[in-house]
Each structure stands twice: as structure tokens, then as C-alpha cells.
Amino acid sequence: MRIVTKLPDFQVAAFGEILARLTELRDNPVETLARVDEIAEITRATAANASLAELLQRLRLLPVIDREAFVQRWHNAKAAVWAIVVALTNPEEEPDQLLGQWQADPPAWLVSAPLDARIVAAELAIAYSANRLAADLFAAVAADGAPRRQF
Numbered sequence: 001m002r003i004v005t006k007l008p009d010f011q012v013a014a015f016g017e018i019l020a021r022l023t024e025l026r027d028n029p030v031e032t033l034a035r036v037d038e039i040a041e042i043t044r045a046t047a048a049n050a051s052l053a054e055l056l057q058r059l060r061l062l063p064v065i066d067r068e069a070f071v072q073r074w075h076n077a078k079a080a081v082w083a084i085v086v087a088l089t090n091p092e093e094e095p096d097q098l099l100g101q102w103q104a105d106p107p108a109w110l111v112s113a114p115l116d117a118r119i120v121a122a123e124l125a126i127a128y129s130a131n132r133l134a135a136d137l138f139a140a141v142a143a144d145g146a147p148r149r150q151f
Contacts, residue, residue: 050082058089063127070123073116080117083109088124096128103133110137115146
């Protein structure tokens, strides 16, 4: 388990927004289900404020071989790549288990993510032995026009 001692200010603000919205929805489970996408969007919106330093700090927790290429992909698809990084470095989750869940039932946001984000997810999936997910993502980016040299 990883312990986070201080969150960046933009994440604290985002968590505050999410907590406030969840508190509103607590007593209405039907509305809660309808608002999951709204809450996810608030979370993804914080990605635009993520700094390179924060990305590099989290990358220390991941088995990334080519950090330069990873950072370039983050620049090309910040929101989606940041969402992947945050999900896989969440101290409440085990990355291999989360990727196993994504392998069994790929999230819609990942399936429709920009090419660079799907390549990042595929490379990390390989590192955590989610090989079917990696193969599916690589096949999808190839079908969507990514040149082979990109992955």
C-alpha cells in the first residue's frame, strides 16, 4: 500500500467537488447511478491541471521503461493518460487487479481514449501481465491508424 502525504491543491479541490456531489446523491441511488459519468468527468477535468512534476512523481510507482515516450504521450493526451496514471497509482487499488478488471470489462472511456492513452494503457498492461488487454488495445490503435513505430 502506498501512502500519500500531501495532495496537490487541484486534486484537493476536485475531491471536494466530488465529495459534495456524492453527499447530494447519497439518498437517491437511482440518481446516483445516472450521475456516475458526471462525477467521472469532474475527475478527468482535473487532469488538465496536472503538472509534469506530478506525472514524474507518479511514474516512479509504475514499471515504465521509456519515460521520455511516456511523457510525450501524456503531452498528446493529458486527460486520458493522467486518468490511467492516477488509477494505477491509487493506493486503494492494486494495479494488476485493476488491469485485470479492465481486461475483463474494458471501461468505455479507455476504449474511446486517444491513441496515445491507449498505447500507454497497453504498455502498462503488459508490465502487469494483462496481456489480452494489451493485445486488444494495440490492435485497436493499429485499426484506428496509429503507425507501428508508435508502439
